[in-house]
């Protein structure tokens with residue numbers, strides 16, 4: 001049987017996914033599950049969504065042929081410029097779609113979790129656009145290391161609430177957002193920021209991000225005369241930019257998909273976020289997926305220099321891509337990512353987000369053929385990470 | 396007969412107490428159980444601590460974090476409870492999140508529960524449908540009753556479905572919230588208690604979340620068959636000014 005890379009009727013990708021949530025969340029999720037496809041496929045929704053993506057987000061984003069980077073590595077490197085999206089990362093594709101969805105569901109209040117702050121900013125932005133109140137949960141540690149984004153969210157009118165439990169990062173912010181949703185079950189929509197969480201979120205977010213690969217196909221056809229590259233490379237925190245970049249290539253088995261995770265200080269250092277290597281099947285945030293955990297099933301505190309990759313799980317689609325070997329998973333250390341970020345800045349005049357730098361670092365680690373077409377999803381820009389770059393390179 | 400079922404047939408208002416295993420001290424588990432039984436409590440929920448308790452408020456979260464810091468593990472809990480049935484006869488329920496049970500091996504976990512004399516399980520993030528499809532046969536072959544939750548948002552149709560599937564009691568969550576004490580029930584909550592009472596379900600209901608004093612206990616039990624005290628007992632364990640007996644008396648003295 002041909003492998004399927006989409007959800008089945010139970011919301012599962014192979015053995016992963018589903019909705020392991022307390023009864024308190026069943027009505028919310030049932031409502032969402034029953035309505036999201038109808039809404040997403042509605043003509044009027046699509047019209048509004050496409051219009052906002054074009055006029056507000058600035059899509060289509062360029063597929064930029066990186067000449068000097070290509071020369072350096074002796075292959076053809078294209079960068080999908082999600083960093084040029086309004087707010088500076090791919091995250092806004094999802095929040096624009098979900099805010100339109102929330103309005104059609106009649107919701108009056110928006111909540112979200114954030115790690116790097118990119119999803120928080122993207123959520124606060126669309127809430128300002130639509131005039132809806134917005135509460136963002138963010139780990140206390142991330143609030144410190146992503147200060148500019150915290151300020152942006154506040155300017156946009158959002159309330160930022162620090163998550164002070166556990167590792168005080170993305171996983172804990174997600175717990176707090178889910179608890180808020182339990183306590184506000186009727187008027188609130190939870191805009192989850194990646195392809196994680198209970199069904200139907202992974203599928204919903206993947207569909208909203210799939211515009212990335214749709215554009216890549218069209219743009220490659222224009223410049224290379226064919227729709228399919230040889231490689232698509234993307235970093236994976238929860239996995240939304242990768243899901244979007246892979247989406248329309250999932251069934252094209254000759255397109256090699258490379259998913260890049262954060263090795264932190266090294267996969268075996270005890271300070272890592274390389275979920276596919278270090279994780280086992282388990283339940284996190286309502287989804288059965290690969291998960292970093294102790295032998296006793298307690299969720300492990302991950303580590304990465306990039307807040308957006310500092311998550312102990314991975315979306316169930318990616319767990320499935322890993323298990324079925326449809327995608328290759330590679331882990332990149334802090335050090336190699338930082339070098340790659342600096343290299344892109346010097347060679348192409350583009351300062352990438354540190355998350356994205358992990359994907360870029362693969363050029364150094366893997367050999368590509370001269371006529372290979374390699375598309376790297378440039379998921380975000382580095383403005384939010386300046387302080388981390390400054391501290392690291394001692395500018 | 397399963398001790399939960401037997402107790403529910405005794406036609407009295409059930410006072411059930413939740414505590415987190417391994418809190419405040421790692422080895423408090425058995426002494427807390429014994430003193431609760433001696434104080435006249437009707438049922439006990441033993442919390443298996445989890446790093447990420449989604450349905451819990453700050454009080455139970457903090458107790459779980461402390462218990463894990465103290466060194467509590469699934470194996471250790473079973474070791475502590477090994478001889479518990481030599482000294483107590485009260486119904487014992489384990490309340491835990493699904494991941495630690497899944498890692499232990501669901502069947503192995505159920506087997507250990509039976510050997511220990513556990514009567515039932517409450518696993519908030521194991522939904523009804525997954526339970527029925529994948530785990531019901533295993534639970535039942537080890538004599539365990541699985542307890543389902545309902546909330547004010549649960550539809551009438553789903554309440555009926557859960558009633559059908561239930562073998563012990565229905566855990567009636569008092570409000571749309573995570574665990575944690577409030578001092579009063581609102582009109583809305585009381586209306587929800589009444590609606591469920593008037594449905595005349597086959598399964599008895601026990602109210603949990605927000606039972607913090609004698610007033611809320613009495614209100615809840617004037618509609619339902621019992622009530623569960625969680626965060627309020629954890630807060631008591633933190634300070635422990637009185638004995639367990641005195642804490643319990645506050646709820647049951649007339």
Ligand SMILES: Cc1ncc(COP(=O)(O)O)c(C=O)c1O
Nearest residue numbers: 118194237238239240241308380
């Ligand atoms: C620029 C950027 N890339 C990647 C990620 C990781 O998320 P995901 O794996 O969902 O794309 C983030 C998350 O904050 C981000 O800001």
